[in-house]
Amino acid sequence: MRERGDLWCAHEPFMYDYYVHRGVARMPHFEVQPDHPVRYEDIRDMLVARAEDEPVFFKDMAYYVMPRILSDPEFIQRLTHVFLIRSPVASILSYYKLDPGVTAEEVGVEAQWQLYEALSGMGADPVVIEAEAVQSDAHGVMSALWQRIGLPFRAEAFEWQEAVPEDWEQVGNWHGEASNSTGIRPIDSGETARKEREFEVLRQSVPQLGAFLEQHEPCYRRLKAVALPGG
Secondary structure (H helix, E strand, O other): OOOOOOOOOEEOOHHHHHHHHHOHHHHHOOOOOOOOOHHHHHHHHHHHHOOOOOOOOOOOOHHHHOOOHHHHHHHHHOOEEEEEEEOOOHHHHHHHHOOOOHHHHHOOOHHHHHHHHHHHHHOOOOOOHHHHHHHHHHHHHHHHHHHOOOOOOOOHHHHHOOOOHHHHHHHHHHHHHHHHHOOOOOOOOOHHHHHHHHHHHHHOOOOOOHHHHHHHHHHHHHHHHHHOOOO
16 A cells, blocks of 8 residues: 555554554553554544545554444544454464464454454444455455445555565564565465464464463454455
8 A cells, every 4th residue: 555656654653543542551562652643542633634644544453453443433434444363363463473362352353343343333334454455466456445335446556565564663663564465475386374374273372362262263254254255
């Protein structure tokens, strides 16, 4: 979305409300920027003010803003809502490697489903895409997404031209692979099976990971059922 060149992008601005202002949990490898707003209202106002001048895209985690955002209908109605989902086996495994203290809420899929369900009940038209589908067919899935949300196709967006985004520096360790890439890496045929085997081995010594999977898997399945076709 950054490489499109027609959007001002922000990386997880509401993490400051969750981790800094409210201190719900601790995120390792997070270098807090002193000039970044930390309260939900101030972060929201920053994004809204920026959107007065140019189109804004920001990526965030649903659990940062749930359920607070549900009592902010004016902001909700200004947003175009897109949900990116990933197999919870893969996401839990990846998160645990970076933060062994990950909480059930931070896995995030349950909050995604709760927000999706609430938006649908409000008459919004949220869109869901799968990370694995984007990896398998980036052009196809992103073309379908852009058409759905009213953005023109940009072929140049699929190869990274700019340097690593400045706002990634605050959470640099979380994006090592992406920072060293030049585009979306296609998923290989054995990757899913390898991650499943690795997860099964790990959950024997870290049983809470199995509990996380049981909690979030049903929500993932519901979101997957309404995802844009692809892959």
